[in-house]
Amino acid sequence: MAKEDEKKESGEWKEFFWNPRTHELLGRTASSWGLILLFYVVFYTFLAGMFCLTMYVMLLTLDDYKPTWQDRLATPGMMIRPKGEALEIIYNVGETESWDSFVEALDNFLTPYNNSKQVDNNDACVPDKYFIQEDSGEVRNNPKRSCQFNRTMLEDCSGLSDRTYGYRDGSPCVLIKLNRVIGMLPEKEGQSPYVTCGAKKEDSDSIGEIAYFPPNGTFNLMYYPYYGKKAQVNYSQPLVAVKFLNISRNTDVNVECKINSNTITQLSERDKFAGRVSFKLRINM
Numbered sequence: 001m002a003k004e005d006e007k008k009e010s011g012e013w014k015e016f017f018w019n020p021r022t023h024e025l026l027g028r029t030a031s032s033w034g035l036i037l038l039f040y041v042v043f044y045t046f047l048a049g050m051f052c053l054t055m056y057v058m059l060l061t062l063d064d065y066k067p068t069w070q071d072r073l074a075t076p077g078m079m080i081r082p083k084g085e086a087l088e089i090i091y092n093v094g095e096t097e098s099w100d101s102f103v104e105a106l107d108n109f110l111t112p113y114n115n116s117k118q119v120d121n122n123d124a125c126v127p128d129k130y131f132i133q134e135d136s137g138e139v140r141n142n143p144k145r146s147c148q149f150n151r152t153m154l155e156d157c158s159g160l161s162d163r164t165y166g167y168r169d170g171s172p173c174v175l176i177k178l179n180r181v182i183g184m185l186p187e188k189e190g191q192s193p194y195v196t197c198g199a200k201k202e203d204s205d206s207i208g209e210i211a212y213f214p215p216n217g218t219f220n221l222m223y224y225p226y227y228g229k230k231a232q233v234n235y236s237q238p239l240v241a242v243k244f245l246n247i248s249r250n251t252d253v254n255v256e257c258k259i260n261s262n263t264i265t266q267l268s269e270r271d272k273f274a275g276r277v278s279f280k281l282r283i284n285m
């Protein structure tokens with residue numbers, strides 16, 4: 001009895017899979033399967049088409065030369081070079097191998113600033129005023145030119161007269177750059193914004209005298225506004241070099257550098273990282 005049931009059941013299953021009488025596979029005829037297949041092909045083709053069309057329309061509304069949204073970049077951070085995992089520059093004057101990676105990093109970073117490269121790629125602009133190159137209506141003024149920032153403008157921190165950027169003598173240079181923000185106009189009362197560095201309170205006796213290059217630590221107005229990577233292909237970010245002339249040895253010195261500019265100072269009331277950077281220096285000997 002039980003055996004017969006089993007036999008019957010497996011027979012039903014076989015018939016469900018392939019019914020030789022009605023020519024049904026899994027309960028459907030070939031034409032029924034064909035229709036289902038056709039339906040899904042049409043359905044998914046339609047979906048893919050919709051997706052492509054939406055993408056296409058969205059891309060049409062984007063401007064190649066200007067990001068539509070740049071919230072995340074709108075507060076200009078500052079960064080230092082050389083920079084490791086942490087913002088720390090710790091080395092021992094007597095041990096070349098403890099500082100030569102800093103020198104190498106600066107050499108690499110400054111290569112695009114070689115005078116010859118700057119002269120090839122960029123213009124000698126009129127200093128102390130914005131280099132405005134607006135589009136006139138729909139007519140693009142692209143590509144836009146950029147201004148020369150010569151490596152020699154960093155003087156003692158250019159790595160040209162002193163190939164070790166002061167690291168060998170315990171008076172190291174640190175380069176400061178302001179992150180690119182498209183369209184930013186950073187003047188302060190008609191003057192170029194400038195960088196000042198100081199020690200955190202407890203270290204104020206150990207930081208010593210500081211020299212700035214270019215003079216006064218300015219980011220000249222001629223490097224602004226920045227129009228974006230695509231519009232201004234050869235743009236060189238202006239730099240300020242800070243040289244710690246007489247920093248105390250064998251002690252941690254926490255330094256904070258900030259930019260003095262009307263627009264950025266306003267931003268930094270909202271965002272404490274805007275226009276400032278902190279790092280630790282320790283020079284052992």
Ligand SMILES: *[C@@H]1O[C@H](CO)[C@@H](O)[C@H](O)[C@H]1NC(C)=O
Binds near residue numbers: 111114160
């Ligand atoms: C840049 O200038 C330095 C010093 O004059 C030189 O050693 C280096 O090779 C130059 N780099 C390029 C890419 O021209």
Ligand SMILES: *[C@@H]1O[C@H](CO)[C@@H](O)[C@H](O)[C@H]1NC(C)=O
Binds near residue numbers: 144145234
């Ligand atoms: C960028 O630099 C290249 C190479 O020197 C130069 O040929 C080109 O004219 C420059 N483009 C702009 C827009 O400054």
Ligand SMILES: *[C@@H]1O[C@H](CO)[C@@H](O)[C@H](O)[C@H]1NC(C)=O
Binds near residue numbers: 115124125148149150
């Ligand atoms: C950069 O240096 C070159 C020669 O080294 C010079 O002709 C040019 O005027 C300099 N540019 C600026 C902006 O100082």
Ligand SMILES: *[C@@H]1O[C@H](CO)[C@@H](O)[C@H](O)[C@H]1NC(C)=O
Binds near residue numbers: 215216218
């Ligand atoms: C540096 O600042 C001083 C005082 O603010 C000013 O007199 C001098 O002209 C500035 N130098 C440069 C090169 O901007």
Ligand SMILES: *[C@@H]1O[C@H](CO)[C@@H](O)[C@H](O)[C@H]1NC(C)=O
Binds near residue numbers: 206208209246248
């Ligand atoms: C360097 O700093 C020390 C104290 O840290 C001070 O005694 C000395 O006068 C300073 N030298 C110069 C040239 O400022």
